[in-house]
Amino acid sequence: xxxxxxxxxxxxxxxxxxxxxxxxxxxxxxxxxxxxxxxxxxxxxxxxxxxxxxxxxxxxxxxxxxxxxxxxxxxxxxxxxxxxxxxxxxxxxxxxxxxxxxxxxxxxxxxxxxxxxxxxxxxxxxxxxxxxxxxxxxxxxxxxxxxxxxxxxxxxxxxxxxxxxxxxxxxxxxxxxxxxxxxxxxxxxxxxxxxxxxxxxxxxxxxxxxxxxxxxxxxxxxxxx
Numbered sequence: 001x002x003x004x005x006x007x008x009x010x011x012x013x014x015x016x017x018x019x020x021x022x023x024x025x026x027x028x029x030x031x032x033x034x035x036x037x038x039x040x041x042x043x044x045x046x047x048x049x050x051x052x053x054x055x056x057x058x059x060x061x062x063x064x065x066x067x068x069x070x071x072x073x074x075x076x077x078x079x080x081x082x083x084x085x086x087x088x089x090x091x092x093x094x095x096x097x098x099x100x101x102x103x104x105x106x107x108x109x110x111x112x113x114x115x116x117x118x119x120x121x122x123x124x125x126x127x128x129x130x131x132x133x134x135x136x137x138x139x140x141x142x143x144x145x146x147x148x149x150x151x152x153x154x155x156x157x158x159x160x161x162x163x164x165x166x167x168x169x170x171x172x173x174x175x176x177x178x179x180x181x182x183x184x185x186x187x188x189x190x191x192x193x194x195x196x197x198x199x200x201x202x203x204x205x206x207x208x209x210x211x212x213x214x215x216x217x218x219x220x221x222x223x224x225x
Contacts, residue, residue: 045179046135046186049080049142055113056120056146063121063150066190069159072150076120077134079186080148085140087178093140095172100137105144113144118151129153134189135182136164139171160189166205169215170198175207 061076082103085093093099105113114131118124132152135141142148152158167181176196184195193200199208206214 046182047078047080047145047147048083049145049148051144053080053145053147055116058119059122061121061150063123063153066188069190070153071188071190072134072152073121076147077150078147079134079182080142080145081135081182082137082140082142085178090140090172090178094138094168094178103137103143109144110149113146113149114151117146117149120146121151123151123153127151127153130156130158132160135186136168138164138168139181139185140178141182163189163192166198166200166215167192167196169217170196170205173215175205175213175215 056076061073064071064073084103110131117131118127123129129151132150133141133143134148134150137143152160163185167176167185170176171178171181176198180196181192184192187195193205194208197208198205199211200206201211201214204214206212
């Protein structure tokens, strides 16, 4: 009887120590960044990009606007993401200078797609504008899915480029999760900073909830649309 009690005590002690060790390891692990406190809710998860996605039918899409800035038609260009880019590997992908060049489609591909996208949006032939990735490559956007591409009217570079750059800085500095930045710019790039819980101060992206926490320097080149 006494030996069974001793055996039970030893087993119980071993289980308790094992659980304690697991809890200590979990507590010491560094969690990924979470959405900034007080940030407005963002859209649902974006679709995974597929090059085989069909182009929208001609003249079925319309360029919108907000605060004088162009917006894509969400029914035609809702955004899509590159499955090769995840929160776990951002330091070896979007946060590595020059990485986007390894996934950017060739001009022979994008020239054809741009002409097709222009027809989908009913734009006149020769319309000036950037063939833009709504979720930029530097934010893990799908490179060649029509759902993530549109002809953005206006000059090149344009105001959206600066938004993309600062969101990349915020993600690579650990201020916000990758998915938050992706959904924020896909839902409305004009309000992306607010949606992601960020503000720009002194040329830096900082957390609205803690303005002392700001992103570090640039991680990609200025052409990573």
